[in-house]
Amino acid sequence: MPRYELYLCDMIRSEQEQIRLASLQQLKDLGINPYPADEFTVSHRSASLREDFKEGVEVTMAGRMMSRRIMGKASFAELKDAEGSFQLYVNRDEICSGEDKTLYNTVFKKLLDRGDFIGVRGVTFLTKVGEPSIKVLELTLLSKAIRPLPAVKTDEDGNVHDAFSDPELRYRMRYVDLCVNDKVKDTFIARSKIIRTIRETFDNKGWLEVDTPVLQAIPGGAAARPFETHHNALDMPLYLRIANELYLKRLIVGGFEGVYEFSRNFRNEGMDRTHNPEFTVLELYVAYKDYNWMMEAMENLLGDVAKSVHGKTLVNLAGTDIDFTPPYARVTMRDAILEHTKVDIDTLDENGLREACKGLGIDTDPSMGRGKLIDELFGEKCEHLYVQPTFITDYPVDMSPLTKTHRDKPGYTERFELFINGTEIANAYSELNDPIDQRERFESQLELAERGDDEAMFIDQDFLRALEYGMPPTSGVGIGIDRLVMMLTNQTSIQEVLLFPQMRPEQF
RNA sequence: GACUUGGUAGCUCAGCUGGUUAGAGCAUCUCACUUUUAAUGAGAGGGUCCUGGGUUCGAGUCCCAGCCAGGUCACCA
Numbered sequence: 001m002p003r004y005e006l007y008l009c010d011m012i013r014s015e016q017e018q019i020r021l022a023s024l025q026q027l028k029d030l031g032i033n034p035y036p037a038d039e040f041t042v043s044h045r046s047a048s049l050r051e052d053f054k055e056g057v058e059v060t061m062a063g064r065m066m067s068r069r070i071m072g073k074a075s076f077a078e079l080k081d082a083e084g085s086f087q088l089y090v091n092r093d094e095i096c097s098g099e100d101k102t103l104y105n106t107v108f109k110k111l112l113d114r115g116d117f118i119g120v121r122g123v124t125f126l127t128k129v130g131e132p133s134i135k136v137l138e139l140t141l142l143s144k145a146i147r148p149l150p151a152v153k154t155d156e157d158g159n160v161h162d163a164f165s166d167p168e169l170r171y172r173m174r175y176v177d178l179c180v181n182d183k184v185k186d187t188f189i190a191r192s193k194i195i196r197t198i199r200e201t202f203d204n205k206g207w208l209e210v211d212t213p214v215l216q217a218i219p220g221g222a223a224a225r226p227f228e229t230h231h232n233a234l235d236m237p238l239y240l241r242i243a244n245e246l247y248l249k250r251l252i253v254g255g256f257e258g259v260y261e262f263s264r265n266f267r268n269e270g271m272d273r274t275h276n277p278e279f280t281v282l283e284l285y286v287a288y289k290d291y292n293w294m295m296e297a298m299e300n301l302l303g304d305v306a307k308s309v310h311g312k313t314l315v316n317l318a319g320t321d322i323d324f325t326p327p328y329a330r331v332t333m334r335d336a337i338l339e340h341t342k343v344d345i346d347t348l349d350e351n352g353l354r355e356a357c358k359g360l361g362i363d364t365d366p367s368m369g370r371g372k373l374i375d376e377l378f379g380e381k382c383e384h385l386y387v388q389p390t391f392i393t394d395y396p397v398d399m400s401p402l403t404k405t406h407r408d409k410p411g412y413t414e415r416f417e418l419f420i421n422g423t424e425i426a427n428a429y430s431e432l433n434d435p436i437d438q439r440e441r442f443e444s445q446l447e448l449a450e451r452g453d454d455e456a457m458f459i460d461q462d463f464l465r466a467l468e469y470g471m472p473p474t475s476g477v478g479i480g481i482d483r484l485v486m487m488l489t490n491q492t493s494i495q496e497v498l499l500f501p502q503m504r505p506e507q508f
Numbered sequence: 509g510a511c512u513u514g515g516u517a518g519c520u521c522a523g524c525u526g527g528u529u530a531g532a533g534c535a536u537c538u539c540a541c542u543u544u545u546a547a548u549g550a551g552a553g554g555g556u557c558c559u560g561g562g563u564u565c566g567a568g569u570c571c572c573a574g575c576c577a578g579g580u581c582a583c584c585a
Contacts, residue, residue: 074542150519168577
């Protein structure tokens with residue numbers, strides 16, 4: 001048997017917690033199990049019951065008791081289940097038909113608390129003021145809460161009082177956040193819808209969802225600092241993946257014609273409003289396609305995703321109407337920079353670009369090559385201007401070591417990024433499948449590493465061997481799922497779209 | 509990583525230039541109340557003022573260091 005009295009001594013308990021622990025003991029003394037094992041069969045849930053409301057229907061419901069308004073021999077309580085809340089009417093003589101009124105006077109009024117899980121059997125009716133309610137005939141305690149939930153209240157004008165709003169507490173105790181802040185749940189429901197829409201779309205195309213290693217001997221496929229760990233039995237270092245790209249391409253080599261994975265990636269870098277050490281990227285690779293085809297696939301996909309969350313493709317996000325209806329604008333990186341800075345990157349060498357950056361007030365340093373300078377020009381002066389969905393195409397070759405060179409523009413690659421509301425949502429290319437070119441690109445990455453770039457890519461010999469066996473022409477795309485969810489749910493912090501964002505450990 | 513703001517009751521917050529016993533609303537407890545809905549009325553209890561030093565006759569308040577979080581910037585997706 002758990003020893004509840006120890007709970008009182010072991011930890012510092014608030015007055016409210018001590019009272020609840022005492023109530024717990026009293027319930028046990030009354031022969032009521034505060035944590036029963038029995039199944040409780042629910043016939044209705046709150047929102048669907050309200051939607052199709054009729055009086056006189058017998059229902060059983062379960063949930064958390066979120067508030068109680070006791071008026072002597074009758075009370076109202078709010079029962080909250082997965083769909084929302086429903087009002088209970090608890091009348092002494094209805095739940096205690098005989099002489100013994102303990103269940104109402106002692107158990108319901110004194111020993112139950114806000115936050116306890118209860119189950120009820122009762123009959124639906126409308127109160128004097130027309131509130132759909134359940135007249136409770138039978139009341140069962142399903143689980144006792146010994147900590148009080150924050151007492152968030154909403155008045156008749158919809159104003160929230162005493163909101164549970166401290167971000168630290170909300171993220172550390174997401175379970176409490178979800179209990180009392182309904183909008184939080186909506187965000188994660190939207191996240192689930194977005195992922196489901198993508199998965200259903202891809203499955204319908206016949207593409208295969210796969211799992212590839214999270215623990216990798218060579219962390220490849222992106223430029224980032226990895227987390228390092230150690231495998232004891234093999235006595236060797238392993239890295240948590242920074243990307244899954246090279247593994248998915250191996251599968252295209254192996255003969256799958258469409259593979260995708262929702263990849264949890266890990267990067268040992270700073271944390272802020274848009275970065276969590278672990279995050280989710282959707283990667284898709286389809287054989288015999290190129291990046292032009294992928295643009296069409298992405299605009300169709302995002303149209304469907306917008307519909308799944310908002311029911312339409314014209315959506316107001318952060319005060320701006322965003323039109324997700326395909327097709328989307330396509331602008332080459334050269335034209336974008338030319339339009340917004342009057343700088344024509346095609347006519348400038350590295351030094352010319354450096355001067356152009358200086359002229360625009362962009363800080364440069366000698367380690368920046370041509371590609372990096374172009375990237376700065378675009379990132380500083382153009383990126384934020386693409387509010388409506390726009391594909392920016394044809395990136396410089398030295399920024400894209402895994403991308404096929406452009407079929408007719410030397411120095412460029414067949415790559416696009418999709419920008420919406422000024423932020424990058426997707427990154428895609430015609431995949432580099434020339435093993436000799438790929439080896440050279442890796443070697444130039446190695447030179448970067450030797451010059452001190454700690455994010456330059458490692459050479460993955462096995463990946464090169466795979467390419468040497470032959471990879472069909474392939475188009476691939478990566479979509480940052482967390483940021484997509486942020487955008488579609490109007491959240492400005494990644495922590496709002498991750499159920500358990502990374503936090504420093506708490507002291508107990 | 510740099511800068512910046514904050515940490516006071518279960519929750520949200522006041523607390524002035526350093527000065528009695530640290531306050532409010534909600535929550536909790538007691539009493540009343542059989543259709544309320546931020547229920548109501550009457551009464552009561554509840555504090556490691558983030559932690560550790562320092563200055564001072566006296567520190568929630570000032571100083572130093574640390575911890576945790578938010579914001580901005582840098583890097584990145």
